[in-house]
Amino acid sequence: MSDLRETRLDKARALEALGHSPYALSFAPSHRTAQLQQAHADLAKGEERAEAVAVAGRLMTRRVMGKLAFFTLADETGPIQLYIDKASLEAAHPHNPDIFSQITTLTDAGDWIGVHGTLKRTDRGELSVKVSDWQMLSKSLQPLPDKWHGLADVEKRYRQRYLDLIVSPHTRETFRRRALLVSTMRRWLDERDFLEIETPVLQSQAGGADARPFATHHNALDLPLTLRIATELHLKRLVVGGFERVYELGRIFRNEGISTRHNPEFTSVEIYQAFADYHDMMVLTETLIATCCQAVCGGTVIEYQGTSIDLTPPWTRATMHELVQRATGLDFNAFTSRAEAAAAMQAVDLVVPEAADSVGRLLVEAFEQRVESSLIQPTFVLDYPVENSPLARTHRSKPGLVERFELFIVGRETANAFSELIDPLDQRRRLEAQQERRRAGDPEAQTVDEDFLHALEVGMPPTGGLGIGIDRLVMLLTDSPSIRDVIAFPLLRPEGRAEVGSDAMG
RNA sequence: GGGUCGCUAGCUCAGCGGUAGAGCACUCGGCUUUUAACCGAUUGGUCCUGAGUUCGAAUCUCAGGCGACCCA
Structure with missing residues (x-):
């Protein structure tokens, strides 16, 4: 009552x-x-x-x-x-x-x-x-939240965002800043002749990332479909088609856990520039993000959760090998077998997971365990092992590595970029190796997309590609500790209430 | 997936084995310079759900639900 x-x-x-x-x-x-x-x-x-x-x-x-x-x-x-x-x-x-x-x-x-x-x-x-x-x-029929405590219940803030918006100026400001960031980014790209083209969300084969997709179904065609986990493979097809600068800023879906850094649907921008390599994409990345930061925060030095972050370009560049060696003393260039690397890691108290079945994968493990969280100021981490990066071009001078960087800010992966792999034969070998891992039980390994390979055979120009996680960037620029603070309606479990579902219907 | 914490009036919270509480909001009365208005009175409860222990459970135990945070 x-x-x-x-x-x-x-x-x-x-x-x-x-x-x-x-x-x-x-x-x-x-x-x-x-x-x-x-x-x-x-x-x-x-x-x-x-x-x-x-x-x-x-x-x-x-x-x-x-x-x-x-x-x-x-x-x-x-x-x-x-x-x-x-x-x-x-x-x-x-x-x-x-x-x-x-x-x-x-x-x-x-x-x-x-x-x-x-x-x-x-x-x-x-x-x-x-x-x-x-x-x-x-006429409002429901009372407003407490007029000076506001909405202290975090759950209610997410479930009933409209109440949060009514009483919390800070929440309103967060979503204004998010809109400003997105529009600034689009304008910046549009001014440089990047063309925004929408690619399919519904796909019969989700590709372009190591992630599990959501499954759905098309009734009229009686066709199983998945929601996209990346926009990469379609945007590259557009580059093959002759659009030299393309991007898509939109929603991605990954069937994974929920945390302060993960929501099952999130927003990314992927940007492809023909005739560019990953060095060009580094300059693009720091310029673009600094531009957005300037527009949203009025400067390029900001405060995040009590720490000053300087986003003024240029940003630090360091290879994964250098960073791991600095943090652990281990020189992964010197290891000739997995066993050797594993023994060296255990000697310095690093965990050696079963699934990390190569020197390269162990390097990434060591990086994640000892380096990642310490990269507070913006840092480009360069040159990843080829095993973990099936869509990136092999490094021009370093065997076993690819031309890839990830950008870390406040210990979080914020962007990922390659000199794109355009050699169709190499790409086929890499995807087949992924398929092999998938058969061996890795549900996140990628599959062979024959039409994508056909597109590469038609010919793709040398291209730099970049993906930026918009939600994490908004978190940074709005000083928000949780991704749920920057998504208006984050995914939550449905609230428990009287069941009126199939059980009750008998 | 594991751990910790939380769930009590519309909101914010107290109560931690012995009659269910406060402030605000609501309702009524008073008030022509307030801004958390003030003064007075009233009203308001599935103490998240279920089971157990007990003479007695909001309180203790177990299971479940939802959430937050940390870890993987």
């Missing part, structure tokens, strides 16, 4: 009885509140200004004292106070002597209302709209 809701419904009915719908069709504001605050900053305390204005927004607080009331009305740009004086409101409505008690008793915090009035700065210095008329725009 919800008394609060019933009380508010009674007020909605009372409005209807007075001939006013609790759900208006429209309203025409003359200003946004921030405009008024700015335009009348010069109005002195206690002064009035006879300019007629109309504002609309959500009622946030109400303070009624006898024959005078102060409400706070907030629109998207911020709050403004309403000054509601019984005598002058009644004077404006000679045929409705109840208008003051109507506005004070039929409204609640949370209602959307529109008001007409003039401007007044109160004796206490608060710019206010002195109300001459009001209209209910939308």
Whole structure:
């Protein structure tokens, strides 16, 4: 039984009885509140200004004292106070002597209302709209969260994001910054002749990354399909088709665990530039991210969870071998067998997983265990083992490695790029090796995409490719500790409630 | 997958084996310069769910649900 809701419904009915719908069709504001605050900053305390204005927004607080009331009305740009004086409101409505008690008793915090009035700065210095008329725009039937604790329940903040947005300016700011980052990135790419082309989300063969896909089904074709785990293989087909600079900024789906850094659906941008290599992509990466940071944060030195991060280019470049050697003393170039590498790792207390079946995979293990989390300032980690990078070109001078970098910031992988593998025969061998691992039981190993290989045989120019995790970048630029803070509606388990599913139906 | 913590009124929380509590919100009364308005009165509960221990469970135990954080 919800008394609060019933009380508010009674007020909605009372409005209807007075001939006013609790759900208006429209309203025409003359200003946004921030405009008024700015335009009348010069109005002195206690002064009035006879300019007629109309504002609309959500009622946030109400303070009624006898024959005078102060409400706070907030629109998207911020709050403004309403000054509601019984005598002058009644004077404006000679045929409705109840208008003051109507506005004070039929409204609640949370209602959307529109008001007409003039401007007044109160004796206490608060710019206010002195109300001459009001209209209910939308009656709220549910109470707002606690007016000064806000939404402390983290779960509710994610499940009912609309409440979080109403009461948390910081949350609103996070999503504004996210939108600004994305639009800045698109503009930057568009200005440099990169073409955004949408590639399929539904695919019969998910490829382009080591990840498990979501499975779905197309009824009319009776066709099993998966959601994409990357945009890579289709964007490369577009490069084969002659688009020399392409990108796609969009949603990726990976059927994996949930953590403060992982959401099953997330946003990436993949960028491909013909005739470029991974060195070019490093410059592109640091320039692009620094540009976005400047736009979103107003500078390239920012604070993340109490640590100063300097995103001013150029950023540190170091090979994975160098970094691992610096952190562990182990020179992986010197190892000639897995057994030798494994023994050396155990000697310095590194874990040696069964699945890491080569010197290269052990190198990556050592990197993840001892280096990754220490890369706080932006760092390009270069030259990965060929086994882990089936779509990257073999290194021009270092056997067993590929021309690949990953970008780490605050210990998190934030971007990944290659000199792309364009040799169709080498690509076939690499994908077949992946397929072999898959048969051996690795569910994340890639498959052989024959049409992609055919496209490479038609001929792909030398190309640099780059992927950036947008969510992690937004986390960085909004000082957010969890990916859920930067995704408006993160995936959560459905809330437990009375089952009305197939069981109950028998 | 493992560990730790949490779940009590609409919101924020206290209570930790002996009658279910506070502040705010809501309702009513008062109040023409408030902005966490104030003063007074009232109302409001599946203490996450289930089982167990006990004379007695919000409290202890076990299982489950949901979440947060840490680890893999």
